[in-house]
Amino acid sequence: MIGDTPKDDAASSGSSTPGATSGETISHTAISKDAAASNKEAAAKTDCGDGKSASESAASGHGGGHGAAKGAGFLALAIGSVGVVFGDIGTxxxxxxxxxxxxxxxxxxxxSEILGVVxxxxxxxxxxxxxxxxxxxxRADNKGEGGVLSLMALAMRAMxxxxxFIFVLGVIGAALFYGDAVITPAISxxxxxxxxxxxxGLEDSISTQMVMLIAIIMLLGLFFIQSHGTEKVGRFFGPICMVWFAVMAxxxxxxxxxxxxxxxxxSPYYAVKFLAEHGLAGFIVLGAVFLTVTGAEALTADMGHFGRWPIQAAWLFxxxxxxxxxxxGQGALALSMLDLSxxxxxxxxxxxxxxxxxxxxxRLPLVLLAGAATFxxxxxVITGAFSLTQQAIQLGLLPRLDVLRTSETQSGQIFVPQINSMLLIGVLVVMLSFQTSSALAHAYGLAVTGTMVVTTAMAAIVMRQLWKWRWAQVLAFLIPFMILDLAFLTANMLRFFTGGWLPILIATALFIVMATWVRGTQILTEKTRRDSVGLNDLVDMMQARPPHRASGTAIFLTSDPDxxxxxxxxxxxxxxxxxxxxxxxxxxxxxxxRVAPEDRVTIEIINADFKKVVIAYGFMESPNLPKALGLCRKQxxxxxxxxxxxxxxxxSVVPSANSGMPLWQDKLYIFLMKNAANPTEYFHIPPGRVVELGTQVTV
Known part of the structure; x- marks a missing residue:
């Protein structure tokens, strides 16, 4: 079963039908007090079982947020989304x-070419x-949440x-997002x-090395503050980006x-004319033009935080x-320079x-404002990588990692130390390798276009299977947008050897890691099931030959309750x-x-000595077993x-040449297990109450 915890026989951190959010909930910035007040009731309804209510808006279900986010609250959410949702596309x-x-x-x-490009x-x-x-x-939100993995979960539920097919699509989309997360900070x-x-006066004195040094200092500061959270500075994100967009206009x-x-x-006439007249060169330009829409995935990824309507209003108006x-304006300046030449x-x-x-x-104030906007x-994107990682862990796509909360009030404010370190190393390596934004631009498009192709395919599945659209309606959406996505993907593939290989390399590495973890977990689960005794059989045997009894309660964590x-x-x-x-x-x-508190715990009585307890969490929630077990009293x-x-x-897992995976994949799986977070800490179990008993198995 996907999501078992093979480092131990602890409770499963995944579901039998994994799938989650693309990522990609991009950022969980502190919203203004007006917005928080307007969403207080909805947030209280999304208690994560750890005593803290989720900070996401009341937007759950289609049209989420429309009822709760009214007046000043709606405006505050819209302003907040400008600083979070549109930060990437805004730069x-x-x-x-x-x-x-x-x-x-x-x-x-x-x-004609300037008009065509614009x-x-x-x-x-x-x-x-x-x-x-x-x-x-x-519109294809999963209980108010969006993104490629959330869409995957929705498609799984619809099927x-x-x-x-859907599972591989979702994993590819998640892997591509990490490639995007490495390149975005560097190029921005x-x-x-x-x-x-x-x-x-600075034209000649600012060398490429000087630019890189300043950028590296900024990024080091950005990554080093992650462990402290962004709740305090986050409240300025919306207003700063409002100023940024106003200045751009x-x-x-x-x-x-x-x-x-x-x-x-x-007029679209000039766009069509440009592509028709330039052939292959027009396709190369199309790959560069795609940079204008990088960050579009954030519109869906942060729906759970701001709601669909505030995001849509902020974008359209x-x-x-x-x-x-x-x-x-940039095109007008280019025309002026053309006239001058x-x-x-x-x-x-x-x-x-x-x-x-x-x-x-x-110029100098604009550069400083641009620096703040790119920050x-x-x-x-960094926060989105944290959220995506949390969801992937919950769904069994990745081993358990330390997920730390950096805010007492904002449940979306999380910090994943391992991901932060890997992203920092990746960003610095990329920056030192490419050195300029122009060189990095060749690497930027492939990851995003790949994710968009995945999104279009899974959205079509949701439209057909969940919304029950007729095939004619589905194809009316699928065909034109898939053609558009594939056109952008093909255009960016032309830039593969000049930098496009980078996000593909990163995504391939992440895909191998996820596929190895999923497959290795399946193999271990199957072996464990074959070698184990059925729980009901064991109960019958103990009734025939009762063992010595000790006082107190024992809780045995397992991924397979049968x-x-x-x-x-x-x-x-x-x-x-x-x-x-x-x-x-x-x-x-x-x-x-998320799972409602009343659906959190399910209890099945086997006999007077044994009970089965199943604790359910949503893929946006962090497990806290003591808090959840407190709900058992009500039952x-x-x-x-x-x-x-x-x-x-x-x-304790050892590699085996006769297993279902190649030996190198066995070793990778074992490495991932050894570096997984301790289940005691992950599930928030009191350390003094834990007894660990080990066994050795092959994978």
């Missing part, structure tokens, strides 16, 4: 237009983000079983710091005045207009278009005793983000936690 103007125009300018630039950028935002994500994908911060070169307007004819680019005006007879000069739009006196965008736990068998074999009360405890992970199962012994069966 794209720093490099997207520059890279797209550079790709189009290999043989010189014409007015038109492609605008229609990418309209078709990919607005139509696909805002109008369609955001009624775990299908290999580098592109902001490179703006220093546009400041008069103002810069765009300042250039539109000089070249209003750039507004012609709003604020973020999209600001982005569109800025890209139009024609008049002077000099060649067209490629510039850092975003920063060149600003007056000289405002926020990077924070969002067989006798290894710890129970060893206790009977070596200690030859049985406690007065015995609880066979299993933790299950549901295909929903008549009473015991003192401090006079109760928890028995864990620790399994």
């Amino acid at each position: 794209s103007p720093l490099y997207a237009f520059k890279e797209a125009l550079h790709a189009a300018a290999h043989d010189g630039v014409t007015r 038109s492609l950028a605008l229609w990418a935002l309209i078709l990919v983000v607005t139509v696909k994500y805002v109008f369609f994908i955001m 009624g079983k775990r299908t290999p 911060v580098l592109s902001a710091v490179e703006g220093l070169r546009t400041i008069p 103002a810069l765009g307007v300042s250039q539109l005045i000089t070249h209003p004819d750039i507004m012609l680019a709003i 604020f973020v999209l207009p600001c982005l569109a005006v800025n890209y139009l 024609i008049e002077s007879g000099a060649p067209f000069q490629e510039l850092n278009w975003f920063f060149e739009m600003a007056p000289l006196a405002l 926020i965008a990077s924070q969002a 067989v006798a736990p290894v710890a129970l068998m060893h206790n009977l074999k070596h200690n030859k005793v049985l406690h007065e009360k015995n609880v066979i405890l299993t933790v299950k992970t549901a295909n929903t983000p 008549g199962l009473k015991f003192d936690i401090m006079s109760t012994s928890f028995f864990l069966g620790r399994r």
Whole structure:
């Protein structure tokens, strides 16, 4: 069964039909007090069983958040989403237009090409983000949560079983997100710091090495503060990004005045004409244009935190207009430079278009603001990696890792030390290898386009199986958007050898890790089931030959409640005793983000000596067994936690040439098990009440 805890015979941390959120809940920034007040009641209903209510908004189910987020609360959620949801896509103007125009300018630039590039950028935002994500994908929420793994869980539930196709799609999407999480901080911060070169007097003194040094210092500071949480600084994310988007719009307007004819680019005619006339070169440009929509996945990934309606409103009425005006402004500046080059007879000069739009006196403040915006965008992706990891652990896709909470009030504020360290190392290696944002731009698109293809495929499954759409309706969504996604994917594949290999390499490594963990867990579970005694058979044997009884309660954690736990068998074999009360405890992970308190605990009475207890958690929740066991009192199962012994069966695994996996995969699986978090800490069991009994098995 997926999600067993093979390092021990402890309760399962996964479900039989794994699937979770893409990730990707990007960030759980502190929302204003008005927003918190408007969602207080809903948050109280999502108690995680650990005594802390979830901070996510009242948005659960379709149209989530609309009823709870009203008035000032709705506005606060919308502003908060600007700083969290749109941080990544909001920094794209720093490099997207520059890279797209550079790709189009290999043989010189014409007015038609500038209009074509701007038109492609605008229609990418309209078709990919607005139509696909805002109008369609955001409706496919899983109890208010979104993202690729959440969509996978929803598709699993719609199918009624775990299908290999959906499962592999979800794992691929999750693996690709980690590739994105490594590249986003590097390219965002580098592109902001490179703006220093546009400041008069600094053009020649700011070298590539200086840019990298400043960017590295910023990123080191960003990763080092993760363990302290972002609750205090998070409240400034929304207002800062509001200022950032407003400044982008103002810069765009300042250039539109000089070249209003750039507004012609709003027509899709220029985008289609550009692609038709440029052939393969047009496809290369399309790969660069895709940079304008990187970060679109965040719209769905943070639905559980802000609600669908505030995110949609923020995009349609604020973020999209600001982005569109800025890209139009960059295009207008490019037209002005083209006119100047024609008049002077000099060649067209490629510039850092975003920063060149600003007056000289405002360049330094703009660079500082851009640095703050890229800091926020990077924070969002890092927090998203933490959330994705937590969900993957709960669903059995990864071994247990230390998941620490950094806030007493915000349940989404978590910190995963191992992931933080790996991301930091990855970001620094990537930055030192590529050195410039232009070089990194070639590596950026593949991970995001791959995730979008996965999202489109699983959304179509949900539409057909869960929403019961007719095939004609499903195909009307699937065909055009899959063609669009595959076009972007193919365009980015052309950049494979110039950097696109990087996210594929990272995603492949993560896919191997997840596949190895899932397969190894299945093999161990099957072996354990074959070699174990059925629980009911053991109960019958003990009634025939009762063992010596010890006072108190024993809780045996196991991933399979139908067989006798290894710890129970060893206790009977070596200690030859049985406690007065015995609880066979299993933790299950549901295909929903959260489980209601009334559904948390299920008790099955076997006889006077034995009871089965199943504790259910959603894939967005962290297990806390003592808190959950406190709910057993309501169902008549009473015991003192401090006079109760928890028995864990620790399994020592050795590789076997005759197992179901290659020897190298056996060794990888064993490495993952050895580095998994201690189950005592993971389940918050009092250390002084734990007894571990081990056994050796082969994988």
